[in-house]
Amino acid sequence: MVGIKGLIGRIFGNSGNALEEQQSSGDARIGQLKREFMEHPSKGLTPAKLYQILEAAEQGDLKAQHELFEDMEEKDPQIAADLGKRRQLAAELEWQIAAPDNATPAEQRATDHAVEVFSGLDVEDLIIEMGSGIGHGWANLELPWARDGALRYVEQPEWRPHSWFRLNPEDQNELRLRDASAIGAELWPLGWVQHRHRAKAGYVARAGLHRVLAWPYLFQNYALGDLAELLELYGLPIRIGRYPSGASEKDKATLLRAVVGLGHNAAGIIPDSMRINFQDAADGKADMFLAMLGWCERAKARAILGGTLTSGTSGDSNTNALGNVHERSQMSLIRSDARQYASTINRDILWPMAALNFGIEDRRRAPRFFLDTGEADDLKLLAETLPTFVGMGAKIPVWWLHEKSRIPQAGEKDAVLMSTPAMTGVSALKRGLGAGVVALKADTGTAATDQAMLDAAIEAIGAEALDAQARELLAPVLERLKDAGDQDPAKLLGWLAETYPTEDGGQLEERLARLLWAAQMWGTLNGDA
Incomplete structure (x- = not known):
């Protein structure tokens, strides 16, 4: 155990008790995070409030920003659908784990062990949860470790809410667990899968795609609210109540309630001395609000998927070719996502397992995880x-x-x-030469015609190719007969029986026919026929 601790300290630094317990469970100051409820900062969101949330995140307080990002994905169908599509397309790719080039026995054993461990994990869930980093810029999953005899392995990583973390005031790229201190608790090495997703460049607080989506989300909410108000005001006819002179305040209140109630309930009662007149609804225009909603939808689709035609936000009818272009752009994003997931898994899961179990200290010699993005x-x-x-x-x-x-x-x-038995001799030449070979075998009656057909057949298949095929087929026969001048078919058949004892008479005759045919063709090519 001392050796393991020394190895961990030398390669990964102070890992706390990450191999024995999870950091979020072992520290009471951090355990309170599990009892927190989201504050939903999207409620009453205004441009000024959004600016304050984003600015606070840059100064290290990430809680409100990432709770807002969760609200955006939960409340906006367009963001949820497009981000879900992007994560799912990567998650459904086939995963593989490969050994490094020229792997040593230890490196091969590390690879076999990694494949066995990942076969027991839900890799699709792992990729989807890491995919939350597309919008947030990062995703942290806590690693539970277990043992199988002397071997250590990881169990299913557990996703942790983004609101659990804050930035180190001294380093804008270091995430820490929120606790009672002003700077947070340092994350234990070996205890976390710390995925940084580069959907856009920038420090951790500004790397998430949701920072781009926050403004279209806000503008769309305003446009949607204004459209709803327009429909409420101008979608119903104006009601005007008339009361007689000398009506009491109580009568006026009764009439007002009836006028308001008629707008929604389409029913009401008033005294006989009062009247309600209906005027034509005002001619309100919704075009400007619909245009704003359309712009917001297209802006979000472009940011997430690289285009609009794979998102369902385009109203164009003749866009098949352009849609193919957008689909290729989308797949380039998926390939980039897949490479980023693989890099994190290699660093935070496969390398630690290889180092702890097989002493592989060089990260470049650890097993490599990748998602197969190629198409056949x-x-x-x-x-x-x-x-x-x-x-x-x-x-x-x-x-x-x-x-x-x-x-x-x-x-x-x-x-x-x-494969089926290789086609050689007569059968191969029949297929290769087609009608020329069939005619060649037929009894034409004239030597000149036979020779013309033979020349045509040889020319069709190519003299060099036919020569090479004949030489390959005849090589064992020529070797057998190089010291004997006797080429009697009966003796050749006897030799074939000795060479191929498992074949019956018909098969031997067919083989002999092929040999003789090849000999004839080879002799013709070399001027001996």
Whole structure:
């Protein structure tokens, strides 16, 4: 245990008791955070109040800013939908953990252990909770550690509210847990997944995308309130009550209640001596308010998804091509998000596990987590074009094909798909030469015609390719017969029976036919036929 503590102190610094308990549970001064309720600063939000909240955050008091951000995402359907889409698109990507290049046995064991641990976690939940950092600029999840014999591993990280944290007054990039002190409690190393999401540049307090969204959110609320008031004032006809001269104050109050009640209840009673007249509703225009609402919606969609056509805020009808452009822009954001999630997981989860369990102190040699953002190329196109390039002499590595096709490379113990027996000899030439080979095998009756067809067939497939195929097929036969001049088919069939004892007579005859056919073609190519 002394060795472990020494390793932790040397690599990660003072970790407190992070391996034994969670910081938010072990300190009574911090435990009170779990009993706090949100104050909902969005209530009665004005430009002046919003400015004060944002300014206080820059000075270290993050509580009101991040409670406002939570309100925005909860109350605004557009923000909730677009941010939810962006988080979900990253969360549904397939995750992988890879060993470093030229991994040592210890590094490979660390990788295998990490894969086993992550197979037991809900990685999708982890990514979604880290994705709250897109709007807030950061997200902190507390790490619960457990043991399996001598091995230490993390259990499901637990998301902590942003309002639990404040900035260190001496460092605008250091987050601390709020406690009774003026500067907060330092976060324990090994105790937290501290994700910083760079949706925009800036210090921690200003890095969140919600700071951009706060002003459209506020303006939209004003426009929506004004529109509602317009509908209330001008959507109903004006009611005018008339009372007789000499009416008492009580009669006037009765008439006023009836006039007001008719606006909402469409029913009421008044004395027979009184009258209510209905005038045409005033002609109020809602266009300016709707324009403001539309601008706010589009501004939020652009900030979150990089465009409007993947958000449902555009009214354009003929936007298919432009929509594809916006979708590519959206996917570039998702790829950036995925890389940022992976970087945090590598630093705060995989490296600590590798260091504690396998003594891997160099972060670059720890297992690497990543989300697969690649898309498979057209498999049909690959299958059709690769043989052409290979035939032209291109040296294409196997790993490149696996990467492009997104087909994983089989391990030593994996069962693999097997191809059908390779097509050689007569059957291959039939497919490659088509009608020319069929005509070549037919009895045409004239040697000149046969030779012309043979020349045409050789030209169609290419002399060099056919020569290479024949040489490969005939190599074992030539080796067998290089010291003997006897090429009797019966003896060749006997040799084939010895070489391929599992084949029956029909298969041996077919193999012999292919050999003889290849010999004829090879002799023709080399001037021996």
